[in-house]
Amino acid sequence: VSQREGTILIIDDDTNIRDAMRDTLEDEGYAVDVASNGADALTYLHSHPAPSLIFLDWNMAPMNATQFMAQFCKESAFAHVPVVLITADMKADTKVKTSRYEGFLRKPISLDTLFAFASRFAAPA
Amino acid sequence: VSDDYRDQELADSIELAAQLLRTIADRWRFRARAGRLGHHPLDETLRLVGTLEAAIATLTDGGDEAARNVPRFDADEERFRQLVDSVTDYAIFMLDVDGRVASWNAGAERIEGYRAEEIIGKHFSIFYPPEEIDRAKPSRELDVAAREGRYIDEDWRLRKDGGRFWAHVTITALRDAENRLTGYVKVTRDVTDLRNATEALRQSEERFRVMVEAVRDYAIFMLDVDGHIASWNVGAERLKGYRSDEIIGQHFSIFYSDEDRQRQHPQEELRRAKAEGRYEEEGWRYRKDGSRFWANVVITALFDDEGHHIGFTKVTRDFTETRRLREAQLAVQVRDEFLAIAGHELRTPLTALLLQINSLVRNVPTDGARLKQRLEKAALAGERLAALIGQMLDVSRITAGRLRLDHERVEIDELVREVAERFSELARESGCALVLRLEPVVGTWDRVRVDQVISNLIGNAVKYGRGQPVEVELRRDGSDVVLRVIDHGIGISADDQQKIFERFERAAGTREYGGFGLGLWISRQIVEASHGTIDVASEPGRGATFTVRLPLEAAP
Numbered sequence: 029v030s031q032r033e034g035t036i037l038i039i040d041d042d043t044n045i046r047d048a049m050r051d052t053l054e055d056e057g058y059a060v061d062v063a064s065n066g067a068d069a070l071t072y073l074h075s076h077p078a079p080s081l082i083f084l085d086w087n088m089a090p091m092n093a094t095q096f097m098a099q100f101c102k103e104s105a106f107a108h109v110p111v112v113l114i115t116a117d118m119k120a121d122t123k124v125k126t127s128r129y130e131g132f133l134r135k136p137i138s139l140d141t142l143f144a145f146a147s148r149f150a151a152p153a
Numbered sequence: 154v155s156d157d158y159r160d161q162e163l164a165d166s167i168e169l170a171a172q173l174l175r176t177i178a179d180r181w182r183f184r185a186r187a188g189r190l191g192h193h194p195l196d197e198t199l200r201l202v203g204t205l206e207a208a209i210a211t212l213t214d215g216g217d218e219a220a221r222n223v224p225r226f227d228a229d230e231e232r233f234r235q236l237v238d239s240v241t242d243y244a245i246f247m248l249d250v251d252g253r254v255a256s257w258n259a260g261a262e263r264i265e266g267y268r269a270e271e272i273i274g275k276h277f278s279i280f281y282p283p284e285e286i287d288r289a290k291p292s293r294e295l296d297v298a299a300r301e302g303r304y305i306d307e308d309w310r311l312r313k314d315g316g317r318f319w320a321h322v323t324i325t326a327l328r329d330a331e332n333r334l335t336g337y338v339k340v341t342r343d344v345t346d347l348r349n350a351t352e353a354l355r356q357s358e359e360r361f362r363v364m365v366e367a368v369r370d371y372a373i374f375m376l377d378v379d380g381h382i383a384s385w386n387v388g389a390e391r392l393k394g395y396r397s398d399e400i401i402g403q404h405f406s407i408f409y410s411d412e413d414r415q416r417q418h419p420q421e422e423l424r425r426a427k428a429e430g431r432y433e434e435e436g437w438r439y440r441k442d443g444s445r446f447w448a449n450v451v452i453t454a455l456f457d458d459e460g461h462h463i464g465f466t467k468v469t470r471d472f473t474e475t476r477r478l479r480e481a482q483l484a485v486q487v488r489d490e491f492l493a494i495a496g497h498e499l500r501t502p503l504t505a506l507l508l509q510i511n512s513l514v515r516n517v518p519t520d521g522a523r524l525k526q527r528l529e530k531a532a533l534a535g536e537r538l539a540a541l542i543g544q545m546l547d548v549s550r551i552t553a554g555r556l557r558l559d560h561e562r563v564e565i566d567e568l569v570r571e572v573a574e575r576f577s578e579l580a581r582e583s584g585c586a587l588v589l590r591l592e593p594v595v596g597t598w599d600r601v602r603v604d605q606v607i608s609n610l611i612g613n614a615v616k617y618g619r620g621q622p623v624e625v626e627l628r629r630d631g632s633d634v635v636l637r638v639i640d641h642g643i644g645i646s647a648d649d650q651q652k653i654f655e656r657f658e659r660a661a662g663t664r665e666y667g668g669f670g671l672g673l674w675i676s677r678q679i680v681e682a683s684h685g686t687i688d689v690a691s692e693p694g695r696g697a698t699f700t701v702r703l704p705l706e707a708a709p
Contacts, residue, residue, distance in 0.1 A: 042501050042502075042505070044501065044502050044504075044505030044506070045501060045504055045505045045508070047505065048504075048505040048506075048508035048509045048512070049508060051509065051512060052508055052509070052511075052512035055512060055515070055516050116497075116500060116504075135500060135501070135504040136500075136503065136504045136507050136508075136535075136536070136539045137504055137507075137508050139508070139511045139512060139515065142508075
């Protein structure tokens with residue numbers, strides 16, 4: 029596991045969560061971009077350099093996390109991009125264990141966990 | 154000569170015809186008395202025989218005097234006597250003109266109980282109960298038989314042993330060729346069993362009628378084909394307020410609203426009941442006093458044996474309470490759905506809010522101590538709100554039956570230590586020393602849910618046991634683990650101990666201690682879903698001990 033150059037991509041359909049995470053991470057010196065659902069995120073990924081880390085909300089429309097991952101995993105260009113799931117589910121561990129997620133952020137999001145993931149995978153700009 | 158000859162020939166023919174008829178009559182009589190005439194009632198058969206005999210008499214009256222002396226079929230007479238004697242289902246005997254017994258058969262002995270030698274010569278009133286003798290019934294019967302040829306009766310008669318039986322009696326007057334009364338034939342049948350069966354049926358019908366009339370919780374009444382009320386029970390009086398004498402004969406649309414009457418709804422109900430056999434609905438109906446109730450109504454069309462429509466039965470029940478209950482249940486369901494949706498919706502912006510505040514706390518400049526302190530307080534308030542929303546979601550999950558347990562290996566002593574660590578700061582603020590006495594125990598439970606139970610109990614102990622130590626004990630007991638959380642705080646009264654595990658119940662006042670009062674209810678649901686128990690021992694002012702017992706292997 030190594031820190032990588034590049035922006036952190038936050039994919040969440042809730043504006044408040046998206047903004048709060050972006051503000052928080054930017055205050056820590058990270059470059060951050062946002063997408064409001066899975067489909068948006070795929071468009072972004074195809075027109076930008078690969079991000080250093082993706083925070084992915086579980087429950088979104090029109091394309092939820094599972095549907096997004098199905099597309100995302102098909103493209104070899106993204107094979108090395110780590111993905112962290114954001115979820116309110118108490119049983120997030122089971123979701124994470126059975127897929128390629130690096131881990132999960134449980135709502136309400138703890139700053140310590142958020143920063144732990146960021147500093148593990150991404151380098152501040 | 155020829156005329157004489159022809160007269161003689163006519164007389165011979167008449168005599169021959171008479172003989173034939175006599176033979177037929179005798180044979181019929183034999184067969185009738187022996188019970189071999191199929192379903193023809195004996196009386197009817199004997200009447201036919203009587204008609205034949207009358208025909209014979211007419212024929213022979215006009216014929217030669219000698220014709221009357223033609224030898225009778227003596228052999229048949231003898232056989233007839235033997236047959237009558239051997240019949241056991243009917244008492245068949247002769248009375249003389251004064252009513253004294255002149256002959257006796259086996260049936261008579263069986264039914265009446267007398268042997269021939271003790272009864273022959275006795276007056277037949279011996280078979281009658283004393284009160285009938287007082288009313289001169291025996292002699293009246295003979296008078297009727299003598300006047301009209303026959304007397305038929307059903308009534309009580311006496312056996313020799315004094316026992317009564319229900320008798321079907323036919324008395325037929327016997328007359329000779331000159332129409333002089335020569336005596337009577339009396340045929341008696343014991344129809345007590347038949348009468349009992351009929352009586353039982355009648356009583357059963359009567360009981361049913363009485364029962365229907367006495368039913369209080371259902372209005373049960375009948376309508377004629379046009380919908381006029383034909384019967385009324387206690388339940389109907391109770392439910393609708395009308396007495397039977399004021400309602401019978403009225404049209405049943407009187408129970409309906411004006412609108413229902415205007416749109417001919419009562420008639421429509423009858424039409425459908427008649428067409429489909431049965432009609433059921435619920436709707437508002439009106440009492441005599443004008444008040445309304447929510448009625449469940451079943452109308453059943455009645456048809457007689459030939460299929461003719463003869464009316465309706467109507468059963469009406471007061472469903473006002475049931476309807477209210479259904480509405481209340483629906484309201485509860487709506488509330489629970491709302492709680493689930495509201496919980497999810499509230500949590501998302503709260504997550505963003507907390508993230509913003511906590512992030513701000515980090516970025517407060519070093520000289521902004523007061524700002525930092527206030528932001529931390531805002532974050533605490535937000536966290537409390539998040540915990541309440543979490544409880545709300547748990548409740549809606551549990552009431553909807555969506556509490557799902559995921560079992561895994563748990564070192565529960567370590568889990569208790571973790572929770573205690575989480576509460577260490579709060580405990581310090583409350584002045585509670587957290588004393589842990591933990592045995593190492595491993596089992597299979599839902600880690601998150603067990604964490605929740607432990608947190609709830611330690612959280613309560615710290616909240617209500619302010620300023621006193623809180624002890625947490627964990628030990629293995631056979632195939633169970635037992636957790637005890639002991640505080641030395643305000644305690645719980647015996648009455649409240651019953652209630653605290655219910656929803657929205659709390660022993661302490663809402664003002665001093667916050668929360669929904671849901672924590673222990675949720676804990677109980679989790680413990681019970683894990684096949685365990687939770688209970689409390691306490692005295693007011695002397696603290697409380699909560700004990701949770703969980704099987705080591707909670708998985709089903």
